[in-house]
Amino acid sequence: MSQTEPPASTVSSWRHRLHEVIFEADTPAGKTFDVFLLLAIFASVVTVSLETVEELENHKPLFLRIEWCLTILFTIEYGMRLLCVRRPVRYATSFFGVVDLLAILPTYLSLLFTGAQSLAVIRALRFLRAFRIFKLARMLREASELRKAIWDSRGKIVVFLTTVVTVVTIAGPAMYLVESPEWNPGREVQSQFTSIPQAMYWAIVTMTTVGYGDVVPQTALGKLLSAALIMVGYSLIIVPTGFVSAELVGLKRAVSTQACPHCMSEGHDLDAKYCKRCGNKL
């Protein structure tokens, strides 16, 4: 997205204009293009999704036709992007360049191989462009505040995730052992903790309070351990919430770092023009 705009003297004016429409969202034409692109991507995701619904089997020819139309549109868009950027190779090898290519390939490949069609779901990755909507809706400030709050808490999030992984690594094998047939010789029902990775999957699902219930303890000791893990997990998981809250409270309480030139007092609001202590101009 950080393509530098080519100076008007080195490229023909229509390439310049095309670049402006496709890559920037500040002009009316650019905004219109972005809105239409997002709608097309959305339609494409919906079509690929509905194709997989068995109840709509008899509408499949319609879906296929829409998919082909959108694929051709996306191909033209991809071509135009290659055409109007100054460094096509750099775009083509960038993350979004690869995604744009992967989004159109499966439909063409489906002409050659059966089964390639199923790869059309890769197209969903194009939905990452949905973040452009912040630019359209003038929500860049909110988005960047959010990003900053998460970024500033990254150290604590790493500490938190390490703790979670450690607890999962210890709780998983423990539950596997406790629920294993060797520890419960007389039990008829088979353990749902069929392997340690399965037990770790259960530990993650449990600690985050998702609790599918596809794997549950069946022995008394297993249920006791499970209750303990739930309490530990719950105590752990409230911590990052607190962090992000604290970061965001801190962001909101930003005061000017400017000191009053007359009485040297600090802590003035960002919008203050006069010192609140001595009344002189800041």
Next chain:
Amino acid sequence: MSQTEPPASTVSSWRHRLHEVIFEADTPAGKTFDVFLLLAIFASVVTVSLETVEELENHKPLFLRIEWCLTILFTIEYGMRLLCVRRPVRYATSFFGVVDLLAILPTYLSLLFTGAQSLAVIRALRFLRAFRIFKLARMLREASELRKAIWDSRGKIVVFLTTVVTVVTIAGPAMYLVESPEWNPGREVQSQFTSIPQAMYWAIVTMTTVGYGDVVPQTALGKLLSAALIMVGYSLIIVPTGFVSAELVGLKRAVSTQACPHCMSEGHDLDAKYCKRCGNKL
């Protein structure tokens, strides 16, 4: 609810009084009316609910009688509302006007068509009037603070929801692919991710830690992806909690209610001696 009170000179005094009782909650009569109306709506929702319970099948005639009584009461109320407002059409086409009509129609229609009865559940929409209780319980300040906190965070909530939708749009198809029979040729059990919309439904249920367990991954790769989505989802979902906390902390940080006597600006710190806008003494 923002009906302007008609001046006493243009309407007969009983219409004026009726308007006061029905539409306002400040007079004792208005309060009594509101309490009775809320009780009647509550009774109506309970009756319609109990009618659907199979175990109470033999009490159905009783429920039907209560329903008819309440419907007649509501019809009278609807008529009175039309009668006492200055602009009946405007009320009839307002949100609450339409809801009030929809609440009584199904019972009358059930005389003409069988099956219309099932539409009686629309009556539950009348329960939206429950919010009037804040007025009765003098909790308007709390309600409006809450509304303000949510409203002020709307930008961040949009950013958050966009992120969730994007993650769901990408995780759903990915899981569908990973769990599909084409990727797992030898498996006997059928994939529970029968279509991409189903997979997206799973992604929402998982990311919000609801975790019904009606759709769960069965392959090793699927469980790994699932665990990853849970961790991503969990990290995402703590963010709006932090926002609302920060907003509410900000609300509580009291500023002086004193306005500057010179420029009338507000929002000065409690310890400010001089106006931060014009520099004059407070």
Next chain:
Amino acid sequence: MSQTEPPASTVSSWRHRLHEVIFEADTPAGKTFDVFLLLAIFASVVTVSLETVEELENHKPLFLRIEWCLTILFTIEYGMRLLCVRRPVRYATSFFGVVDLLAILPTYLSLLFTGAQSLAVIRALRFLRAFRIFKLARMLREASELRKAIWDSRGKIVVFLTTVVTVVTIAGPAMYLVESPEWNPGREVQSQFTSIPQAMYWAIVTMTTVGYGDVVPQTALGKLLSAALIMVGYSLIIVPTGFVSAELVGLKRAVSTQACPHCMSEGHDLDAKYCKRCGNKL
């Protein structure tokens, strides 16, 4: 617990002393009594619980013997409480007095009626005395801060609960309708939303992210509505967290309301002895 201590002149000294031991936790004897009572209650709850475990059927005589011992102990304690308070009737009709009686009755009744035994679980109510542990562990300040934070947010919690109840009242009937056989004529599987109360139970389980999975939507429209309710519920439910956070942040930021007698500056810390602005004694 607010029994006023009887003056030593009106009661014999042993009754006075007994009162001190049983009702107060400040003396060493009172503390020892409290610890033993909590242990006895805990043992009693464990015994009644284990009695219901089928695997331990053959230990039942042992459990019964323990239960009888504890019942006799509790009876003696109840008698002593009646004996040493100045107004026995007031104690006997107080909440804890009734609970203390209900805890011992079922065991005696089981001699007369079979089945009375199952009422022994009422004994669990005695566990409410566990809150006395705060007094023992010198955590009264924390407990009262917590109570204050919840109490101060009560207005907002009422607003929040009203909103939840309203959403449940509207979402429940809507799901019942959408999943009903009338709306899905060709479907083989039976709707799990068998009645509106059942649908409301589902709505509560879903909105609070508990998500048992015993009732789940099966139609496409039902799943869409469900996903919408989850998002609404999630947005709603983060709000009270924010409230309590904000209240607690406010509690921590308490500053002294005392102004400096020399320079009149405010905002001194609660533990400040000298003015932080002019250095004079506060």
Next chain:
Amino acid sequence: MSQTEPPASTVSSWRHRLHEVIFEADTPAGKTFDVFLLLAIFASVVTVSLETVEELENHKPLFLRIEWCLTILFTIEYGMRLLCVRRPVRYATSFFGVVDLLAILPTYLSLLFTGAQSLAVIRALRFLRAFRIFKLARMLREASELRKAIWDSRGKIVVFLTTVVTVVTIAGPAMYLVESPEWNPGREVQSQFTSIPQAMYWAIVTMTTVGYGDVVPQTALGKLLSAALIMVGYSLIIVPTGFVSAELVGLKRAVSTQACPHCMSEGHDLDAKYCKRCGNKL
């Protein structure tokens, strides 16, 4: 980890150097050792985990060979640790010393007894060393802030846990009674609340919003009670989140690091000019 470094004069220099490499992470050699050790522990946990996966049965000889290699490595490490610390007995009886021994024993025991192999999962406890990664990644400050926030809230967490345990102790038996066959004579389906401990396990799973769904209420009264418990539980569980948030917000509210030159007291506000304890100029 708090082994005091032995003075160079009392131990041979190679033992001193070995101690530095194994027990400290400040030198390059110590860091390299820590990274390799963590990788070896990780590989060991993965191997033991994969051994239990039925699908990988035919790779078992490979896993066994890796396990033996790692066990021998860990044995050498254990020996070196014993060799280089000044007080080997104190290390051997410390928590990590016991864990290090338990991690290698099962593999050797498996030569003597069949079944001892299953104890290899104890090795997962070694993963507790993962916390050393904070030292490597220079995240000690974040880790200690987190620890401080949790430690400072310990009083409130105890109050909270007592409340949860009390609610579980009362809700469990209540549900057991309500769902018991004695209270529901005509019901065909068997109660899933087979015993009071099971009912308590359900109460914990429900209150923390995990909601497996392996135990669910089936009667109308049971569902009502369940909905009530969910609401109570939800109200309770938001409280510790608020605590940790408030603690962390408090931590962020920086105070001056300047100590009073006269009384050495700390914690002065950033804008303080005079010591709040002794009144002297800062």
